[in-house]
Amino acid sequence: MRSPAKRTRDVQTQVKNPDLVDRRRRQIVDAAVQLFIDKGFHRTTTREIARTAGVSIGSLYEYVRKKEDVLYLVCDAIHEEMERGVTEALNRASGGKDALAEVLREYFMVCHRMSDHILLIYQETRTLPSQWRKRVLENEVRITGIFMEVLARLSAAGDLPRMDPSLMELAAHNLTVMGHMWTFRRWFLARHYSIEDYINLQTRFILGLIDNNPGPKDRAL
Amino acid sequence: MRSPAKRTRDVQTQVKNPDLVDRRRRQIVDAAVQLFIDKGFHRTTTREIARTAGVSIGSLYEYVRKKEDVLYLVCDAIHEEMERGVTEALNRASGGKDALAEVLREYFMVCHRMSDHILLIYQETRTLPSQWRKRVLENEVRITGIFMEVLARLSAAGDLPRMDPSLMELAAHNLTVMGHMWTFRRWFLARHYSIEDYINLQTRFILGLIDNNPGPKDRAL
DNA sequence: ATTATCTATAGATCTATAGATAATGC
DNA sequence: ATTATCTATAGATCTATAGATAATGC
Numbered sequence: 245m246r247s248p249a250k251r252t253r254d255v256q257t258q259v260k261n262p263d264l265v266d267r268r269r270r271q272i273v274d275a276a277v278q279l280f281i282d283k284g285f286h287r288t289t290t291r292e293i294a295r296t297a298g299v300s301i302g303s304l305y306e307y308v309r310k311k312e313d314v315l316y317l318v319c320d321a322i323h324e325e326m327e328r329g330v331t332e333a334l335n336r337a338s339g340g341k342d343a344l345a346e347v348l349r350e351y352f353m354v355c356h357r358m359s360d361h362i363l364l365i366y367q368e369t370r371t372l373p374s375q376w377r378k379r380v381l382e383n384e385v386r387i388t389g390i391f392m393e394v395l396a397r398l399s400a401a402g403d404l405p406r407m408d409p410s411l412m413e414l415a416a417h418n419l420t421v422m423g424h425m426w427t428f429r430r431w432f433l434a435r436h437y438s439i440e441d442y443i444n445l446q447t448r449f450i451l452g453l454i455d456n457n458p459g460p461k462d463r464a465l
Numbered sequence: 466m467r468s469p470a471k472r473t474r475d476v477q478t479q480v481k482n483p484d485l486v487d488r489r490r491r492q493i494v495d496a497a498v499q500l501f502i503d504k505g506f507h508r509t510t511t512r513e514i515a516r517t518a519g520v521s522i523g524s525l526y527e528y529v530r531k532k533e534d535v536l537y538l539v540c541d542a543i544h545e546e547m548e549r550g551v552t553e554a555l556n557r558a559s560g561g562k563d564a565l566a567e568v569l570r571e572y573f574m575v576c577h578r579m580s581d582h583i584l585l586i587y588q589e590t591r592t593l594p595s596q597w598r599k600r601v602l603e604n605e606v607r608i609t610g611i612f613m614e615v616l617a618r619l620s621a622a623g624d625l626p627r628m629d630p631s632l633m634e635l636a637a638h639n640l641t642v643m644g645h646m647w648t649f650r651r652w653f654l655a656r657h658y659s660i661e662d663y664i665n666l667q668t669r670f671i672l673g674l675i676d677n678n679p680g681p682k683d684r685a686l
Numbered sequence: 687a688t689t690a691t692c693t694a695t696a697g698a699t700c701t702a703t704a705g706a707t708a709a710t711g712c
Numbered sequence: 713a714t715t716a717t718c719t720a721t722a723g724a725t726c727t728a729t730a731g732a733t734a735a736t737g738c
Contacts, residue, residue: 260689284591286507290727300692305728366649367588370505381652405673413657414666417650418643425642428587431602433638437631445635452626481715510700521718526702 254379255313258306268307271297273321276314281360285315285368315368316376322361323383329354330387334394343403345447347394348419352446355423356439362427392416422446475600476534479527489528492518494542497535502581506536506589536589537597543582544604550575551608555615564624566668568615569640573667576644577660583648613637643667 259265275296279288290311294304308314333350337343355362369380395412398404407415426433426442433442480486496517500509511532515525529535554571558564576583590601616633619625628636647654647663654663 258690264690289725301727302692302694302729303690306690309728311727367591370588385653407673410658410662411666411669414663415670417646417654418667418670421642421646421650422639425638429638429642432606436634441631442635445632446639448632449636449639452628479716485716511702512700522701523703523718523720524716527716530702532701 254376255317256309265307268297268299268303269317271299272304272307272314273317276318277321277361277364280315280318280368281364285371290314312371312373312376316372316380319365319369319372319376319380320383322358322365323380323387325361326354326358327383327387327390329358330390334390337394341403343398343401345451347398348447348450349443351391351419352423352426352439352443355426359427359430362424366424366428388416388420391420395419419450422450475597476538477530486528489518489520489524490538492520493525493528493535494538497539498542498582498585501536501539501589502585506592511535533592533594533597537593537601540586540590540593540597540601541604543579543586544601544608546582547575547579548604548608548611550579551611555611558615562624564619564622566672568619569668569671570664572612572640573644573647573660573664576647580648580651583645587645587649609637609641612641616640640671643671 257265259268272293275298276288276293279292279296290304291301293314294301297304308317330351333354334347337346337350365380365384369377372380392413395404395416399406399412426439437445478486480489493514496519497509497514500513500517511525512522514535515522518525529538551572554575555568558567558571586601586605590598593601613634616625616637620627620633647660658666
């Protein structure tokens, strides 16, 4: 739905050959992602991006119009990977009694893998020109939306208490952000917990909240 | 415990008179906070900070050694205000059956008031030299710690289910971040909910998770 | 002929300091 | 004399482009 070719059109280029544009931009994005993660957007120069990508500074500016264009391409690529990762992860979760726990585990593992990238988006989204910031934020909503669908599916199957749509939507945001939290509080959390601990504890936190049915493990929280 | 005078020592100055240092730095911080919120750290120039603060660029550099010093002073001032706000808010919450709901409401209102400032910290902490980034992150932990004490107090009073310390700590982080979430997802949330809606829904979410006791409102989530 | 790439640099900043000036207190 | 403040600018970047060169395909 959002192929590189589609994204291509957002950012102007002087180069006619679309395949070439895709290929070179991939080089540029790959170089820039790592530089931005290491040094931040503002401390990375366009020359560094060009050099690391293996093109000249002149060529770089054939493929983007401004430095911010590179940031947009980077953010979009990250979200594309996140979306793929989340979709796969959630499909992998098999459903049934522990469905939510499985979903959480799979999602948190994606966040764990993409830690640096998620953090980059938190830090640099504001740097984008508003037109593109809007796009990036739409991507963020779309990913939360995937989550929400899963919750709705579980709820319909009776594996989750029913809740009204507003609460369901907010719950999806909460779970999404809990994954992000592992990335932006990692400086603290990783000192105390492994990713496994984190997943287990957060799962207990959430299930403790959800499992309202009285049972052998009442007050499970 | 962390008076301006104490903080003063972290950042070098050429000026001998400590009161003057406090006063001028307050001017500088007040100017810089707003500029950083509006344009970000990197797009704000030292000259702008000086001009807005009502001092010359030369004077500015009598009170800080580098531009990053200003950012540190700004972050520290924000955390000081947060800490005061959170402490007050949590003391205001009266305890009793709805204690947690009250605590959440008071805390979320602080986050609502300090929305822009919290966001700034998320965005610019990485920009700090590591020595100061560390301090800023310690402040963040301290604020979560206040929260944790409140939870412990409620738990001891029986107004909250007992949980082991790890889970309690993580719960404190979760609640802290839920407040932050209102600031960094505000572009989405505020489109759908008022701050009142947000507080009410989040409270239902949390209480739904916690209130494991079977009762008239079973499956309250 | 057209398309892609490169080198060299114009032009615009921006941080941080040096050195001059004003204000304060003995 | 000492302390605080200011003006003027050195020195170091950095983005983005102009104009030259190389590669490609008719």
